Amino acid sequence: MTTDSSTRVPGLDFVAIDFETANPNHASVCQIGIARIRDGIVTHKATGFFLPSEGDREFGYWNKKVHGLSFAMGENALGWESTLPRLIKFAGDLPPGGPQRGC
Structure with a gap:
């Protein structure tokens, strides 16, 4: 990734995480986006x-409409139990951050 050194923020290090759900239940995670930030710059x-x-x-009407996701997109994907160790490895020692919606 190419970065402009003027955009660096020394010490701003974290992992940004965003989950999408199949329906209004927070346990229905079906997609994740994750980014590692070092000195304010996305590195991975x-x-x-x-x-x-x-x-x-069951994918809710609004979840499908807003995110364009469907069961078929993740039908052969790993479950949470298999994916969590990979997410922890990606994050390493960085603190997590992400959007909050009254969780």
Whole structure:
């Protein structure tokens, strides 16, 4: 990644995480976006699909409409239990950050 040194913010180090859900239930995570930020600059980023847990696999009308996601997109994806260790490894020793919606 090319960066402009004037945009650096020394010490601004964290991992940004954004989850998308299949329906209004927070347990229905079906997609994640994650980025590693060092000195205010995005250094690595990734996105991936999850297979929502049993009982949370119904995609709500508004969730499909807003995010354009469907069950078929993550049907063969790993579940949360298999993905969590990979997310922890990606984050390393950085603190997490992300949008909050009254969680």
